[in-house]
Amino acid sequence: MTLQTWIAAFLTLCVFSFLYKDNPFYRFAEHLFVGAAAGYLLAVQWQNVLIPNVWTPLLHDHKLVVLIPLALGLMMLARAWDKGAGIARWSLAFYVGIYSGVAIPGYMQAQIFAQLADAAKPFAPGWGAVNSALVLVGLLTVLAYFFFSAPHKGVHGAGARVGIYFLMVAFGASFGYTVMARVSLLIARVQFLLRDWLHVLPGP
Amino acid sequence: MVRSGFVTPELDTRWFDPARLNVLIGILLFTAFLVVNIFRARAKGTLYVRPIAGLKALDEAIGRATEMGRPVLYVPGLSDMSEVGTFAAITICARLAYRVAEMGCDIDVPCYDPVVMTVLDGAVREAYSKAGKPDAFRPGCVHYVSAQQMAYVAAVNGFMLRELPAANIYMGSFYAESLLLAETGARTGAIQIAGTDKVTQLPFFVCACDYTLLGEELFAASAYLGREPIQLATVIAQDWAKALAAAAIVGALVLSALGHPALQTWLKVA
Structure with a gap:
């Protein structure tokens, strides 16, 4: 049994102790986790972002255009000083503007038109038509629920009520599916403790 | 090629x-x-926008926090500025911070993404100024935690159990951490209001929170709270x-x- 296994088992038990209540062991694991993650992410940013995108192009390839994003990034740090908030806003405006511009056509294509095209497919033959009809009714009534400019009254209200039932059925199915996945994660951790650490279970 | x-x-x-x-x-x-x-x-x-149940509860949650002398915890989701849900979370946070400033209680906003943190810091600071209480803004109330999902969850869960916020508000884009956060919050007895555009995470918020804004209600919420013509439009x-x-x-x-x-x-x- 290696030292790593003992450390992993100890930290697993520290995190599980949270089920009882907050305690120094959980706090130790929490702070270690946050600290290790910060250090790891800093190293990843340095290796995968700053060196290939700033250091190498600027110092080896002499691409001065890199100075623009570098300056925008440094301007973001100006927020650390009270008077620098206005400077940081320029970088943020650029960043938010770029992301909005990229996101809007992408959303329209991937989220709206892709779903419209799927929803408008012809009904399946035979008993499959019942399934297609259910999908269509579900879609239209859920859309009715998400209408905000009219109160949920009359026909619209009845449609919205049916829509909320469709939503709840979908949520229930999704909940069950995810809980199963979480239980399998727990089983994997318990297997690690009983097999790799305590050797109570036979090996795979 | x-x-x-x-x-x-x-x-x-x-x-x-x-x-x-x-x-x-x-x-x-x-x-x-x-x-x-x-x-x-x-x-x-x-323009008419129908009432949304979870939003009416926001004032109740802030009032409860003020009476109990405990902070309001606002979790703005685990996404960057490329997610529409993050934009909604920022707008709602600004409205919430305005009410918090008016009522004189404390707010804590742990962040996952450094850029979102910078934007939220500006939004909360501005909300305190708009409420006429710029000096009440506590520097550090909007703070970075970690850009590693489970490290973030560990830290926020620890905060919930140690500081016992009276109200936990989760708004934005959430992933596997939604149930971990909401379950811990429910254990502390805090009033919990959630809203996310991530459909796969909604069931967990529906189960563990007092009020949940479903999908697009998150986007309508910011307009409803602000009542500004452009947002209502x-x-x-x-x-x-x-x-x-x-x-x-x-x-x-x-x-x-x-x-x-x-x-x-x-x-x-x-």
């Missing part, structure tokens, strides 16, 4: 891709809906777009059943 067995895709340098004309028309139509509704909102002063424009989408689906189905699949084909994106 093939070099040494690797295939390098050719860069598409065209300004316009005719195969995506439908996307352009969709964006132009939505923009038109938006402009018309902005003019309508300005002319009328306001966006909600109404979305309703018009939804009505058009429903009509397009039914129309495409009827037309293709009659042997005219043109609309159905047009809706497909290459």
Whole structure:
């Protein structure tokens, strides 16, 4: 049994102790986790972002255009000083503007038109038509629920009520599916403790 | 282009891709809906948006926190500025911070993304100034935790158990951490209000929180809280777009059943 296994088992038990209540062991694991993650992410940013995108192009390839994003990034740090908030806003405006511009056509294509095209497919033959009809009714009534400019009254209200039932059925199915996945994660951790650490279970 | 067995895709340098004309028309139509509704909102002063249950509870949650002398915890989701949900989370946080400043209680905003943290810090600071209490703003109330999902969850869960916030508000884009956060919050007895556009995470918030904003209610929430004409207009424009989408689906189905699949084909994106 290696030292790593003992450390992993100890930290697993520290995190599980949270089920009882907050305690120094959980706090130790929490702070270690946050600290290790910060250090790891800093190293990843340095290796995968700053060196290939700033250091190498600027110092080896002499691409001065890199100075623009570098300056925008440094301007973001100006927020650390009270008077620098206005400077940081320029970088943020650029960043938010770029992301909005990229996101809007992408959303329209991937989220709206892709779903419209799927929803408008012809009904399946035979008993499959019942399934297609259910999908269509579900879609239209859920859309009715998400209408905000009219109160949920009359026909619209009845449609919205049916829509909320469709939503709840979908949520229930999704909940069950995810809980199963979480239980399998727990089983994997318990297997690690009983097999790799305590050797109570036979090996795979 | 093939070099040494690797295939390098050719860069598409065209300004316009005719195969995506439908996307352009969709964006132009939505923009038109938006402009018309902005003019309508300005002319009328306001537009009707139906009440959303979870939002009414926000004031109750802040009031409870003020009475108990405990902070309000606002979790803005685990996404960056590329997610629409993050934009909604920032707007709602600004409204919430305004009410918190007015009522004189404390707010804590742990952040996952450093850029989102910077934007939220500015939004909360500005909200305190608008409420006439710039000195009440506590530097550090909007703070960075970690950009590692489970490290973030461990830290926020620890905060919940140690500081016992009276109200936990989760707004934005959430992933596997939603149930871990909401379950811990429920254990502390805090009033919990959540809202996310991530459909797969909604069931967990519905189970573990007192009120949940479902999907698009998150986007309507920011407009509802602000009551500003432009934001209200966006909600109404979305309703018009939804009505058009429903009509397009039914129309495409009827037309293709009659042997005219043109609309159905047009809706497909290459």
